[in-house]
Amino acid sequence: MKIAIDVSYYNIFSPAQYDILASGIDGAVVRTSFGLNQDKLHKKHLEEFRNRGVAVAGYHWVDPTVDKARQTAFIIEMAKSNLLPGMMSDLEQYWRDWAAYMRQDLTEAYRTRFTPEQLFDYYNYVNDGVKAGLSKEGIESWIYSADWFIDRYCPRLNEILDDNYCEARYLRYYNPSGLASVYKKFGKPITIDKLPEFIPHAPIVRGAARQWESLVYVKDLYPHQDYLFFADEGFNRMFGTSHPTDPPVEPPVVEPPQPPTKTYVINTLSLRIRSGPGTDYSIIGGYWTGQKVSVSSISGDWGLTDKGWIHLGYTLPIQSSFVVTAVYLTVREYPSLNSKAVDWLKFGDHVFQVDVNGIWVNIGRGWVSSKYLKPV
Numbered sequence: 001m002k003i004a005i006d007v008s009y010y011n012i013f014s015p016a017q018y019d020i021l022a023s024g025i026d027g028a029v030v031r032t033s034f035g036l037n038q039d040k041l042h043k044k045h046l047e048e049f050r051n052r053g054v055a056v057a058g059y060h061w062v063d064p065t066v067d068k069a070r071q072t073a074f075i076i077e078m079a080k081s082n083l084l085p086g087m088m089s090d091l092e093q094y095w096r097d098w099a100a101y102m103r104q105d106l107t108e109a110y111r112t113r114f115t116p117e118q119l120f121d122y123y124n125y126v127n128d129g130v131k132a133g134l135s136k137e138g139i140e141s142w143i144y145s146a147d148w149f150i151d152r153y154c155p156r157l158n159e160i161l162d163d164n165y166c167e168a169r170y171l172r173y174y175n176p177s178g179l180a181s182v183y184k185k186f187g188k189p190i191t192i193d194k195l196p197e198f199i200p201h202a203p204i205v206r207g208a209a210r211q212w213e214s215l216v217y218v219k220d221l222y223p224h225q226d227y228l229f230f231a232d233e234g235f236n237r238m239f240g241t242s243h244p245t246d247p248p249v250e251p252p253v254v255e256p257p258q259p260p261t262k263t264y265v266i267n268t269l270s271l272r273i274r275s276g277p278g279t280d281y282s283i284i285g286g287y288w289t290g291q292k293v294s295v296s297s298i299s300g301d302w303g304l305t306d307k308g309w310i311h312l313g314y315t316l317p318i319q320s321s322f323v324v325t326a327v328y329l330t331v332r333e334y335p336s337l338n339s340k341a342v343d344w345l346k347f348g349d350h351v352f353q354v355d356v357n358g359i360w361v362n363i364g365r366g367w368v369s370s371k372y373l374k375p376v
Helices: 015-024 042-051 068-081 098-102 106-111 116-136 147-153 155-160 176-186 192-201 232-239
Strands: 002-007 027-034 055-061 086-090 140-146 165-168 209-213 226-230 262-266 270-274 283-288 292-295 297-299 302-304 309-311 315-317 320-324 328-332 341-346 350-353 355-357 360-362 367-369 373-375
Touching: 002 232, 015 042, 015 192, 027 042, 027 068, 027 086, 027 232, 042 055, 055 068, 055 140, 055 232, 068 086, 068 116, 086 116, 086 232, 098 106, 116 140, 116 155, 140 147, 140 155, 140 232, 147 155, 176 192, 192 226, 209 232, 226 232, 350 360
Parallel strands: 002 027, 027 055, 055 086, 086 140, 140 165, 165 209
Antiparallel strands: 002 226, 209 226, 262 292, 262 315, 270 283, 270 309, 297 302, 302 309, 320 350, 320 373, 328 341, 328 367, 355 360, 360 367
16 A cells, blocks of 8 residues: 655645655645646645655646536646646536635535536546546546545446546544544654554545545644555556566666777676686676776677676666766656656766666666756
């Protein structure tokens, strides 16, 4: 089970609070937009969580009072422009009168409600359009709603729910004793590392995720945060992360360079130097990880250095050298801001380019943005 948080412009965090969240959650579902409007804090939330190695995805509040074709296109564009691996359509609006709802005159808001058929026609149109549009981009499409909303206002939504569904089921309504038991055990507020203690009390009933509470007392954070639990497979679909049971990816085969005399970096803890191009030859020395060597001759998978022969499968060819210009620079597993952080560099560090993908540079142990590298 994975832990995530739902954030929007209602959630304002200091750098220290982003740090606290990053230490206790696996992902952040950021509200990018609502109706035909962008959420004014979505870019900041995405950047802050990405910079801390937290996986991100998005959601959009679907407003059935605006043109459905325009809103469908807008949702797709927001997911694409923010490079999101997954996007939720939040379906929970029954009213036409926004002013009444915003002043919490729920009687008036209810009086202006849509009929169940009107809601289903609208939401079904948007869901079909968004799913088709995002599928073309390789982006997962999800529905975000609640059983009480579906039962009371739009029962036919049950027809379009599948595994990509996140259901709001707050513990204080569905299992208040489970909520209380955690606070009784650890006190109130809890530290963020205690969030997994709620998992046994908040099983996922339908779909692959559950928004289990919006009022959680966590030390040094405001209590009004929406926390979610994801089944591992659902999390990997939504956030574009690798599945933990996937077979390990084989390292790329390093093709021996055709032109002789090329610089390589040692890509293993230690590498034996032999008297000839093969394991039958005697060991005459060794190199250590990170050392640069020049290869003047190639024989199969073996390269000749000034000290002897090495197996090129344990090296990476250096194309360019750079110095880091950022105070801190995140090294990511893959060439994407959505990819998890695997290491950090600091100002002045020297790195070697072994591959390139757009603005991303592979430095042997991961990918970094070329915007923060200066050739040397």
